[in-house]
Amino acid sequence: MQGVRLTPTSYIVLGLLSWVAEATPYDLKRMVAGSVGNLWSVQHAQLYTEPERLAKAGYLTEDRERGGRRRRRYAITERGRAALREWISMPTDDFTELRDPGLLQLFFGADPAELASTQLHVHEEKLREYEEVRARGSSDAPAGPRLALEAGIGHEREWIRFWRRLAKG
Amino acid sequence: MQGVRLTPTSYIVLGLLSWVAEATPYDLKRMVAGSVGNLWSVQHAQLYTEPERLAKAGYLTEDRERGGRRRRRYAITERGRAALREWISMPTDDFTELRDPGLLQLFFGADPAELASTQLHVHEEKLREYEEVRARGSSDAPAGPRLALEAGIGHEREWIRFWRRLAKG
DNA sequence: ACCGTACCATCCAGACTGGACTATTGCAAG
DNA sequence: CTTGCAATAGTCCAGTCTGGATGGTACGGT
Known part of the structure; x- marks a missing residue:
């Protein structure tokens, strides 16, 4: 019931569960894809182990179907909500962690123009995706x-500016 | 001698060792800090285990001091150089992975103005640091x-624009 | 001779990664 | 209706990585 360390992944689970009455790991997986997954990647396997961990510590309740798929349904507890509130109210000064394989290749001497044309595609695609999500979103x-x-859109635009500059020598 | 998976961390070790005749894990640690460490975080413990793994696979040679600190000195082999060259010449289309704790708090409802003032500090500091590195760098x-x-400077500027906008409502 | 401060190496439990693997269910064509 | 495919859903695992604790070595200064 006590003493687990709450990681960013924990808060993603708590945060998503604070928006819905209950969810299975698979539901969480779909909620993550296309939303928070863009700013913090989460392995699907974690969405099975993490809620279990949180339930053991009293932040969630777990309720398992008998028969069929034997889905586990999780719901947030008051203790979970409190932990989430507390985390949100303490602005973090932890730093952005960036992991960009393309940039790494550039660092170690890849041909800038060639790399840029590949990376441009990837980032233009992502930007399009974000803008579509934005267009679909309701104003409420x-x-x-x-x-x-x-923020994501701003960064994609920055990537595109950067690689575009390199593409033309 | 065979069959290890080469990860970005592997290429960081290979890349750094391609610039110097030899290095100990501790040397690598210092080389990473303030350079490639900014675009791909590496735990120091990995700089002990990863070269060992690479040496076993024939990408590095290992030579250990007797007595004293018993430092291990690593040097890149031709096989290692070949692997590095091959990786560099194949532009990756792997995507940027972003992990920003502040953005995560924003996503889950943190007060934008309050969060922004904390994050602004952090990013302004980082930008200053980068610009200092740039000023010190020789042109050769x-x-x-x-x-x-x-790229790093561009992104820090983007972060600052973003949080600045939020700071003033 | 002693101390303080860098320098340096190793270890560990717990968490995460990437993917393989299995099973269930809905649906559509034959 | 039944067969087969796609989508849904859950589990597992070996290998890696994480964050930090721990403990040793070297060296200048007093």
Whole structure:
């Protein structure tokens, strides 16, 4: 019931469960894809182990179907909500972690123009995807995801500026 | 001698060792800090285990001091250089992985203005650091690290624009 | 001779990764 | 209706990585 370390992954699970009455790991997986998954990648296997861990510590309740798929349904507890609230109210000064394989190749001497043409494609595609999500979003959607999406769009544009500059020598 | 998977971390070790005749894990640690460590975080413990793994697979040679600190000195082999060259010449289309704790808090409903003031500090500091590195750099430095630094500076500026916008409502 | 401060190496439990593997269910064509 | 495919859903595992603790070595200064 006590003493687990809460990681960013934990807060993703708690955060998503604070928006819905209950969810199975598979539901979480779909919620993550196309939203928070863009700013913090989560392995699907974690969405099975992490809720289990959180349930053991009292942040969630677990309820398992008998027969059939034997889905586990999780719901957030008051203790879980409190932990989430507390985390949200303490602005972090932890730093952005960036992992960009293309940039790594550039660092170690890859041909800038050639690399740029590959990377440009990838980032243009991603930008298109984000802009589509934005277009679909209703105006009464929660502010958080909308703002995070704006951040993502801004960064994709920056990537595109950067690689475009390299592409033309 | 065979069959290890080469990860980005592997290429960081190979890449750094391609620039110097030999290095101990501790040397690698210092080389990473303030350069490639900014675009791909590496735990120091990995700089002990990864070269060992690479040496076993024939990409590096290992030579251990007797007595004293018993430092291990690693040097890249022709096989290692070949692997590095091959990786560099194949532009990756793997995608940027971004992990930003602040953005995650924003996503889940943190107060934008409050969060922004914390994050602004952090990113302004980082930008200052990058610009200092750039100022110190000689003009005959290799192009790769210089370009990667430019990317980092561009992104820090983007973060600052983003959080600045949120800070003033 | 002693101390403080870098320098340097190793270890560990727990968490995460990437993917393989299995099973269930819905649906559509034959 | 039954067969087969796609989508849905859950589990497992070996290998890696994480974050930090721990403990040793070297060296200048007093």
